[in-house]
Amino acid sequence: MNIVAVTACPTGIAHTYMAAAQLEKIGKELGHKIKVETQGAMGIENELTVTDIKNADVAIFAVDIEVEERQRFNGIKIVEVPVQLALKDPKSIFAKLAD
Amino acid sequence: MRLFASRSQLHFKERRSMSNEGIVENLKKLRQYLLTGVSHAIPFVACGGIMIAFAIAFAPMTSSGPDFSHSPKLKLILDIGSAAFALLLPILAGYISYAIANRPGLVAGFVGGYLASEVKAGFLGALVAGLIAGYSVNLIKKLPVPKYIKPIMPILIIPILSSLVIGVLMLKVLGIPIANLMTFLAEWLKQMGTGNAVLLAMILGAMIAFDMGGPINKAAFFFGAAMIKEGNYAVMGACAAAICTPPLGLGLATLINKPLWSEEEHEAGVASLAMGLIGITEGAIPFAASDPFRVIPCIMCGSMVASVIAMLGGAGDHAPHGGPIVIPVVDHRLAYVVAIIAGTLVTTLLINTLKTLANRKKPSVDIEA
Known part of the structure; x- marks a missing residue:
């Protein structure tokens, strides 16, 4: 699948980036194409472009806070989970995508 | 549908x-x-x-x-x-x-x-x-x-x-x-007796460590900061000591028993010590994320010890911040230092003991556990 993802935790210095790394790693292992945008204390990094989102089958939000510029994702299926889940059990998130 | x-x-x-x-x-x-x-x-x-x-x-x-x-x-x-x-x-x-x-x-x-x-x-x-x-x-x-x-x-x-x-x-x-x-x-805090003060310090210490800079930590922190404005420095003192012991204790733990920790954790340990010194509890997050059920109780115990000692020793903090960096603005500095050292050691000993026990049970080190 073609996946876009956003990670964001309240402090934005640790969990945000660890979650992004996990999603990228597991996503690639499972054979998906995945791009992860981080919304940490530095603001939006590795920003998802309009084309990225248009071409994606599904969006994963691994977030504990509101996603910035959420309207970009209108019209695409969104799976929203706590950022912790991306660290503890990232595979379960990808399992949810199939539903 | x-x-x-x-x-x-x-x-x-x-x-x-x-x-x-x-x-x-x-x-x-x-x-x-x-x-x-x-x-x-x-x-x-x-x-x-x-x-x-x-x-x-x-x-x-x-x-x-x-x-x-x-x-x-x-x-x-x-x-x-x-x-x-x-x-x-x-x-x-x-x-x-x-x-x-x-x-x-x-x-x-x-x-x-x-x-x-x-x-x-x-x-x-x-x-x-x-x-x-x-x-x-x-x-x-x-x-x-x-x-x-x-x-x-x-x-x-x-x-x-x-x-x-x-x-x-x-x-x-x-x-x-x-x-x-x-x-x-x-x-209420001003009139509180010693027994209640210890109870309050325990609660604050536990809250500070529990989510390492998250909302529960911030609730305790803001309470301490608000009390400074009211002229009560003891509450912030208890928080300030508790704030730094999770990153300090975990950082120290990676240094004194290296085989228990992964390569990344050693690196995080040094950063964590630095963050502890300037009073940033978030330094403990990488450890807690990979092993929450062992790490969080350990840092909570350490922080509780630190805040109780700070409270009993009258270590009032005049600045809305924690860790060794605020020592110059603390009343009864000795008690404050003792509180931090005790809390750090408790954290270090507890986590290394738990990690050792866990490794003994399972010969292969399970990082995700």
């Missing part, structure tokens, strides 16, 4: 499928709103807190507090730090409201947060202000308006109406009772 629901509607339906789940969902959303506010406020706390602590630290201490009359440069730093700190409540309320109502929510949130600090309703006041501001903006958005008014809704009508709502509420209805609650808490 599913056939003609668009993709985004599907998502919407999933979110409120059952009423019971709906309540859980709403609570989750509420938490997300509050955390969005806290998330934007954190850099202001760190910046203001460290600048204020630095300025107070190098100014001569008198019986009535630090004396800045002979050190204009320190006064300058104090003023800049205080400016960052003064913005804290508006930012907090503003971004809670932003999370709920998006951009139209900003004005009412900021105004509400500013008024919360004006009427001395503090952190609690700002949280309430942000929530009410956001929800009232969402209500105003739904007002049926003629087409020619639509364009001026977000820049004129919504800001004015919602600011009026939150302003009247904060100034005339909610502000005073919340401010009274804060004063009542301060009075």
Whole structure:
């Protein structure tokens, strides 16, 4: 699948980036194409472009806070989970995508 | 149903499928709103807190507090730090409201947060202000308006109406009772006996360590900071000692028993020690994330020990910040140092013991456990 993802935790210095790394790693292992945008204390990094989102089958939000510029994702299926889940059990998130 | 629901509607339906789940969902959303506010406020706390602590630290201490009359440069730093700190409540309320109502929510949130600090309703006041501001903006958005008014809704009508709502509420209805609650808490703390003081210190220490800079940590921290304004430095002292022991204790643990920890954890350990020294509990997060069920109880115990010793030793903290960096502005510094060292050692010994036991049970090291 073609996946876009956003990670964001309240402090934005640790969990945000660890979650992004996990999603990228597991996503690639499972054979998906995945791009992860981080919304940490530095603001939006590795920003998802309009084309990225248009071409994606599904969006994963691994977030504990509101996603910035959420309207970009209108019209695409969104799976929203706590950022912790991306660290503890990232595979379960990808399992949810199939539903 | 599913056939003609668009993709985004599907998502919407999933979110409120059952009423019971709906309540859980709403609570989750509420938490997300509050955390969005806290998330934007954190850099202001760190910046203001460290600048204020630095300025107070190098100014001569008198019986009535630090004396800045002979050190204009320190006064300058104090003023800049205080400016960052003064913005804290508006930012907090503003971004809670932003999370709920998006951009139209900003004005009412900021105004509400500013008024919360004006009427001395503090952190609690700002949280309430942000929530009410956001929800009232969402209500105003739904007002049926003629087409020619639509364009001026977000820049004129919504800001004015919602600011009026939150302003009247904060100034005339909610502000005073919340401010009274804060004063009542301060009075209660002043009259509290030793037994209760120890209990309070234990609770604060546990809260500080539990989520390492998350909302529970910040609730305890803001309580301590608010009490400084009321002239009670003991509460912040207990928090300040507890704030630094999780990163210090875990950092030390990686140094004294290297085989227990992974290569990344050794690197994180050094960073964690540095963060501990300047009073940033978040340094402990990488460890807690990979092994929460062992790490979190250990750092909670360490922080509780630190805050109880600080409280009993009368280690009052005059700056809204924690860790060894604030030592110069602490009363009874020896007790404060002892508290930090004891808390750090407890954390280190507990986590290394638990890790050793876990490794013994399972010969292969399970990193994910």
